[in-house]
Amino acid sequence: DQQVKQNSPSLSVQEGRISILNCDYTNSMFDYFLWYKKYPAEGPTFLISISSIKDKNEDGRFTVFLNKSAKHLSLHIVPSQPGDSAVYFCAALSAGAQKLVFGQGTRLTINP
Amino acid sequence: KAGVTQTPRYLIKTRGQQVTLSCSPISGHRSVSWYQQTPGQGLQFLFEYFSETQRNKGNFPGRFSGRQFSNSRSEMNVSTLELGDSALYLCASSLGGVNTGELFFGEGSRLTVL
Numbered sequence: 001d002q003q004v005k006q007n008s009p010s011l012s013v014q015e016g017r018i019s020i021l022n023c024d025y026t027n028s029m030f031d032y033f034l035w036y037k038k039y040p041a042e043g044p045t046f047l048i049s050i051s052s053i054k055d056k057n058e059d060g061r062f063t064v065f066l067n068k069s070a071k072h073l074s075l076h077i078v079p080s081q082p083g084d085s086a087v088y089f090c091a092a093l094s095a096g097a098q099k100l101v102f103g104q105g106t107r108l109t110i111n112p
Numbered sequence: 113k114a115g116v117t118q119t120p121r122y123l124i125k126t127r128g129q130q131v132t133l134s135c136s137p138i139s140g141h142r143s144v145s146w147y148q149q150t151p152g153q154g155l156q157f158l159f160e161y162f163s164e165t166q167r168n169k170g171n172f173p174g175r176f177s178g179r180q181f182s183n184s185r186s187e188m189n190v191s192t193l194e195l196g197d198s199a200l201y202l203c204a205s206s207l208g209g210v211n212t213g214e215l216f217f218g219e220g221s222r223l224t225v226l
Contacts, residue, residue: 004154006154009152032213034213034214036217041219042219043116043202043204043216043217043218043219043220044155044202044215044217045217046214046215046216049213049214089154089155091155091213093210093211093213095211097168098160098167098168098209098210098211099157099160099168099170099210100145100157100210100213100215101157102147102154102155102156102157103154104152104153104154105154105155
């Protein structure tokens with residue numbers, strides 16, 4: 001049972017344009033969401049997070065949007081840069097479960 | 113500040129063997145959690161240790177086990193290896209635990225089972 005789903009295995013975007021990565025979840029108990037970025041041969045690194053009491057969180061070029069009614073979150077990268085090419089994982093947390101549930105990942109490629 | 117260190121980085125085993133992976137967390141971090149990464153499945157939670165106690169466990173068979181030492185270093189063991197155990201095994205350390213959400217990952221141990 002995949003509680004966190006990233007339905008797009010890959011995404012290709014032109015440099016300078018907006019990249020939008022999507023994530024859906026099924027468990028309404030999730031109350032904290034995170035995005036991690038992973039380069040080949042490296043471990044994932046934390047990118048940005050959002051609490052369920054918010055619907056938007058921004059950090060430089062990265063913005064995460066949360067739509068609780070749709071159980072959907074998205075990561076926007078504007079403008080996209082070649083260094084953004086990586087695999088992006090969304091993750092969800094419910095405080096009581098003490099377990100971080102990850103999606104399958106989306107491979108983002110930024111084309112020059 | 114040294115990051116999370118995992119050893120070995122690569123290893124090849126045959127079916128039926130067992131394997132032990134090691135993880136040294138960031139100094140001062142008491143939580144170590146383990147994840148299995150396979151294509152199409154993403155990162156799947158194996159277990160978390162906090163101050164030498166297993167605090168939570170994912171949906172993996174009993175062949176997967178772990179422990180944590182008093183210096184917070186952790187080991188993960190997989191017995192009776194199967195082909196499907198081939199994966200990248202990642203460990204992550206955290207100051208307060210998985211429930212803080214912000215984990216620091218190692219580079220992983222890539223296991224190939226032949």
